[in-house]
Amino acid sequence: MKALGKKLAGKTLLALSMAGMMAGAVHADDKVLHVYNWSDYIAPDTVAKFEKETGIKVVYDVFDSNETLEAKLLAGKSGYDIVVPSNNFLAKQIKAGVYQELDKSRLPNWKNLDEDLLKAVGDASDQGNKHAFPYMWGSIGIGYNPAKVKAALGIDKIDSWDVVFKPENIEKLKSCGVSFLDAPTEMIPAALHYLGKPTNSKDKADLKAAEDLFLKIRPSVAYFHSSKYISDLANGNICVAVGYSGDLEQSKTRAQEAGDKVKLAYSIPKEGAGTFYDMVAIPKDAENVEAAYKFMNYLLQPEVMAEITNAVRFPNGNKAATPLVDKEITSDPSIYPSADVKKQLYAISDLDAATLRLITRSWTKIKSGR
Amino acid sequence: MNMRKFKRRINRIIPNGRQLVIGVPFIWLFLFFMLPFFIVLKISFAEADVAIPPYTEIYTFAEQKLQLLLNLGNYAMLGDDELYIAAYLGSLKMAFISTVLCLLIGYPMAYAIASARKELQTVLVLLIMMPTWTAILIRVYAWMGILSNNGLLNGFLMSMGLIDEPLQILNTNLAVYIGVVYSYLPFMILPLYANLVKHDNSLLEAASDLGSSTFNSFWKITIPLSKNGIIAGCMLVFIPVVGEFVIPELLGGPETLMIGKVLWQEFFNNRDWPVASALAVVMLAILIVPIILFNRSQAKEMEGKE
Known part of the structure; x- marks a missing residue:
């Protein structure tokens, strides 16, 4: 009896998931967001929470070198809606015409970003921060x-x-x-x-x-x-x-x-x-720009960013997030360097x-x- | 009358069954070999650029004039820097030594399988093939676990008291040889087995009747008869190893210089697709000789069958 129940439950699940897949397929185009980020660079539940909040399905892929990301971008039609290059690579890719200019009116959480950091990154690789915002730095x-x-x-x-x-x-x-x-x-x-x-x-x-x-x-x-x-x-x-x-x-x-x-x-x-500053940007040929903006705005929330920093132990570019990060991390000078050490850093x-x-x-x- | 003429004409255009069957491999070769090759050839004559895609177009069409601009600089560069020649030689050396090792290990194995009982042969061949059912990446990663300083091999040797300090094997050329020989051994054994299993035993019996020693018979009868199997096996190992990237990347160390890695650097680090393409074209040119050899031996094998 128990076994039969299990079997039935299994079949029902299978049928349900198949129905779900079919329903999903209909809206596949506008409900799927393709994100390409560094390996080990996000909190375990960041993506799941975003999916739950917005109903957008996220396909999350990872790379371990800027060169890998760049080759895909320069070949054209990478298929990704959100990518996270380092600032020096971003500069070259902007010149090659890879990214779209951001419409900041669609990013109300932009205000949470660290002004000083924005300026430093802007001067180094993206005048006026037109194409990207800093995710993490290190x-x-x-x-x-x-x-x-x-x-x-x-x-x-x-x-x-x-x-x-x-x-x-x-x-x-x-x-x-x-x-x-x-x-x-x-x-x-x-x-x-x-x-x-x-x-x-x-x-x-x-x-x-x-x-x-x-x-x-x-x-x-x-x-x-x-x-x-x-x-x-x-x-x-x-x-x-x-x-x-x-x-x-x-x-x-x-x-x-x-x-x-x-x-x-x-x-x-x-x-x-x-x-290095790793920057969040949207390629020109992104298919789901709408969802990409939603994801960007989600990432700009202090709570979300603080959780990511707690998980990956990189300082982030979000000033409003700093008080929410674990004390143990913000007080560690090897992660959040002191002002003196900061002076010795070079981009x-x-x-x-x-x-x-x-x-x-x-x-x-x-x-x-x- | 007219109708028949028409039909004949139509028949001439529409390929018959025989032509269709022959045509499929040609279409395949055209789509998946010739076309990509011409694209690579085209890029090799372009110039690197900051754009999508990151190279210039080699032709322009304006005012009814088609201009073709071939940049030979990429090929000239390959000759200028000894790095590229060293990388080609490094790859050829790696391929050659691995092929010899595969032959030395693979021949006795193939021979043993071919002389086993018929039922056992199937099982043994299956055992040779089975490891290839796992993705190569995973098998190479497994070797990393075996060969590393804290790995299985060093742990075993140290617990036996044979060595005091771990042997540095991972990240050296030795590790690459181990990985390559392990991965490509089936490609050596299978063609050798296919050849050896067809040998007529009565030849060896006749030789033995006439007083030939076992080794003499093996050297003068079995080896020459298996020549085509040896060539096929060697080429199946040699050709892909020249362009191998994954195994040297994962198991090799800083001194492992192979063309696959240099190609990767041109493509990814220098963002120079044209030079990378030129490297690939030259590599293909180098490989054409062994490929022709391989084809010849295959053709001979076929003739032998008929």
């Missing part, structure tokens, strides 16, 4: 395993780029593993900054100096990758990772969840670090094609020795 610093670093180097905490950029230091860390981001446009500026050169230098001599710096430490680098380090650091496969602040914070959380055997820390070195800027080619070529030489 720094590119050093995540590490204090116990292993102490064993190898004899220091309690990392507070300087010397640890990874001085060959005699990184050599000692080689056995426990050091990783760098596989992102030339973010790593070369880090080296330039360390050497005291302008971070957006086009000077061949400067770029050569940055290349030489990397070539010297290259034999001690385990790998260059932009997402693998999150789990590798958490499970002890590597002990130092140069990476994105929020990713390294997540690594910390994952290590805690995995039984707290590995303890991790993140540091914005005292010399300063690069920052990563857009590069012209020739400089980009030089940097990519350098990067290949650094990685493969050719």
Whole structure:
């Protein structure tokens, strides 16, 4: 009897879901929103709550590099209604005519955004903030395993780029593993900054100096990758990772969840670090602009943004959200840096094609020795 | 009379069954090989641009004049920088060594399967094929778990007391060879098995009657007879490995330089689709020789059947 009941229930469910699918198919065009965001970059229930509130179905895809996103956008008809590029990539894509200008009258929650941040991002990559607003931002610093670093180097905490950029230091860390981001446009500026050169230098001599710096430490680098380090650091496969602040914070959380055997820390070195702003924008060829605006306005709500920051541990661009974020996060200087540290941060800027080619070529030489 | 003429004319235009059947693969090749290839060829003669799509159009049509503008700079660039040549050579070396390893491991396996009992053969062939039912990405990820510093292999060796420090295998060329040989072994074994299983045993018996040693018979009869199977297997491994991207990307380290990765960089990091296309066209040109070899051996195999 019980089994029969189960069977019946199953069949009813199946029939219901099929009916639902058919009904859904009719309105598929105006009721589906395609979002393309960074991996591990949203609270677990953000999308579900939006779906419940608006009845719009969200197809949520993720990428782990700006280059992947850009290739899709530049090919045209990416199929996405909302995308989240970093500000330096956004600048180039605006020039290529990828995005539509935002109608801010449709975004009443725009007022919640941090004015200073808007201006900084606007000056760097989108004059007047016509095309996008800042979602999250973060720094590119050093995540590490204090116990292993102490064993190898004899220091309690990392507070300087010397640890990874001085060959005699990184050599000692080689056995426990050091990783760098596989992102030339973010790593070369880090080296330039360390050497005291302008971070957006086009000077061949400067770029050569940055290349030489990397070539010297290259034999001690385990790998260059932009997402693998999150789990590798958490499970002890590597002990130092140069990476994105929020990713390294997540690594910390994952290590805690995995039984707290590995303890991790993140540091914005005292010399300063690069920052990135990830921007929410609507491509020109978006099919569901109406829903895209709704999603943007939803994301601009302080409560929603605070929840995302609590989950992903990146600071957001929403000033009204700051008081709603967990105290433990806002008081952590490695996530919400102090005013002094903020002064040392630099934005990563857009590069012209020739400089980009030089940097990519350098990067290949650094990685493969050719 | 007129009607018959008309019918004959119609029949000449409308393909008959035989032509239709032959036509399908040609249409397939045209749609999914020739057409994409010509698009890539076209882009390889364009210039990179900040636009959608990110390259210039190679022809303009204005005032009844069709102008074709071919930019050969992309190809010239490939010769200028030794990186590209090194990457091609790196890929060819990786493909060559992997093919040899696959042959050395695959031949005995194929031979063993072909000499097993008939019922057992089916099972063994199935066992060879079964792993390929799982997506390659997942299988390569599994290798990452096995080969990493904290992985199964190092854990096993350390618990046995054979090594004190973990062996660095992941993120080296060795890991790429392991991954490639593992992934492509079925493509070597299956054509070899298909060939070996057709061999006539009476030849070996005759040789043995005439006093030939087992090894001598194997070397002078089995190997030459399986030549076409060897060529087919080698090409099925060699050709795709040259363009392999996923395995070196996941298992390889910084020193792994292959053309797939360089192509990726041109495309994604430099936003230079034309140079990336030129690289792909040159790669195809390099692969044409082994592809022709493969086709020849296939044709011979067919003749042998008839």
